[in-house]
Amino acid sequence: MLPQKIIPVGLCGHATLLAVSLLGLVEQTVGQTLTIYYAPGQTPLANGSISTATPTAYDDSLQAYNTATLVEPTPPGPTAMPTAFSLVVPSAVPVGASIQHSGSFFGFSIEMSVVNQVLGKNSSLIQVPFLNLMANLQQRTGRINIRVGGNTQETATLVDSTPDGKILEKDLQAVFGTTNTPPLIFTPDLIQMMRNISDFVNVHWFLGVPFNDTNWRLGIVEAGQAILGDFLIGMQAGNEPDLYSTHGRRPATYNQDDYFNEFGSLIQALEADSNVNASKLLIAPSVSTDWTPESVLFAGTGFIPTYGANLDAIAVEHYPFDNCGVAFPSSLDPVINPQDVLGIYLSHGSALSIVGPYLNTSNIAQTNGFPFYMFETNTASCGGFPGLSDAFGAALWGLDYGMQMAAVNFTTALFHIGGQNVTYNAFTPPPTNESTFHQWSVGPIYYSALVVAEAIGASNTSQIVDLAANNNNTLTPAYGIWENGALARVLLINFANDPTGASTLQVDLSMSGGTLPSQVDVKMLLANSVTQKGNFTWAGQTFGGNFESDGRPIGTDNTAQTTCGVPTDGSSTTPVCRITVPAPGAALVFLAGTAAADDVAGGPSTTFSTSSVTKVVNAATVPPAVLETSNGHGGNGTFQMLQLGSTSQGSFKSTGIQGRTLGVWTALGGAIAAVILLAVRAP
Structure with a gap:
């Protein structure tokens, strides 16, 4: 035998x-x-x-690679969305324009518990795809802002070393609260890793003071200031304190005055620490749903007049929906069917409804000279919606939402990134045990970040206006961007889903008070449908699908050129640039200079490679x-x-x-x- x-x-x-x-x-x-x-x-x-x-x-047990696809919405029809319209944009900055924005407006928030997956293993082993993804943005904006924090920062404790030598450890046996948050310990090498990243690409960082109790652990502040130096922007003091009682971190009676008093106690501890510079350091109140920002800012004797010398910025956090009913079935949150809310995300009304409650807070921040941060946001809390958060519609939503925040004077917007069990990540490394044969997965929100980066640009003088285009139609928002007082770019968005082409927009763009160039560059953000997963394109380049990216765009840039002038069909007697925007899609029109020049306005093009091999023990x-x-x-x-x-x-x-x-x-x-x-x- x-x-x-x-x-x-x-x-x-x-x-x-x-x-x-x-x-x-x-x-x-x-x-x-x-x-x-x-x-x-x-x-x-x-x-x-x-x-x-x-x-x-890959199976659906890890939500970051969930294969669920939603049903495409039906085309809106010409009554709901006229497809041909004129858009007249002033050459000079109009009344009501935003403040001047930095190109680094659109940044990221990374959950502290997953930084050793996203950023690197330690200060010597940094994730090369992450560097490449950041380099793409630096090339366009000059700088990227990233927050390391979230729920897991609240229990984080700095230690000299861990038993196994790792930079971060989670106590999975001691999870607490409705979000099952594990306590963390981390070493100074985690912060050194952040600093080393900043030496490669111009990333500036936010950190947070642990706020799970008032026995203040200030090691992260001391190490953050000592190691990061000028790359440290500020320290968050409390992550969603309005949810502390709900999450079991404070008594049920915990209120705004309690937070006000605890914030004062933290300042006293910081000022007593000779290793800390407490001036203009803290970011607050970072409330989300249960408290309004004003209820905190006017608590006690007044937040700003009392703590203004220590306050760096005013911040809020917001998710338009949550998927907590699925992520945590024992919670009281209802289960939401992503299909039922898809249409909400495919409308300019979503962005308007999110920023509306913060218009007054924005004015308070501007009046008192403070930046105003959307410190954590994304499509839906508790991980996002499969089939929605990871589909092309989310890229258009993130683009519209980001530009709307800029238009109403948020100064920074940070889109959250979790681990393998969320669907809304802008980018996701492969599971550790697959890193030798799988690459990274780039999500729709990263495409949003790229387009916003190019729309706002690197001049740090950009002012934004919502143009209320097409009679303020919610499916066709548009934004004007002025640099140094002159019209530079126009962004057009088409939320409609129509494979027949009948919902493709034809926008006759003209300029009042100035002269249109004879030709403009146009870059397109495109996919076949709003429910498509992966392989979206920005000016013809893509980051592929799941497990296909090393952080560098694939393909050749195919920026289009559109000739401007008096239409030959007699539809107008004044010069126009007729811009076509497929359904679905977005178009960024460059009216001052070329797209190629703006692409590199933030710095030279840089990519990174590695010769380091980490899996040398598995080749037996x-x-x-x-x-x-x-x-x-x-x-x-x-x-x-x-x-x-x-x-x-x-x-x-x-x-x-x-x-x-x-x-x-x-x-x-x-x-x-x-x-x-x-x-x-x-x-």
């Missing part, structure tokens, strides 16, 4: 495909029989074949004799998880079938050897 080889099949889609591809090869080269064992619940198909998946396929060649007897999981008709190594050296999980195991088998020549990559990841 020929010797028998045992190959476990069905551990995951990747292992299945690779095992199937080896069956014929093994039989041809060795001539041995095979015994195939399946995981529970996985059996051959009726015809005896085995179901397969492509190497880049297994002798055939060992393979014959060691990898069959017992061969007794039951699937019993043995002691499979994890992707972290020294780490081991043996908790049964709780994770996903990935086997990669390669046949070499006439004898069988294997390169094994086995990953067991706890849920």
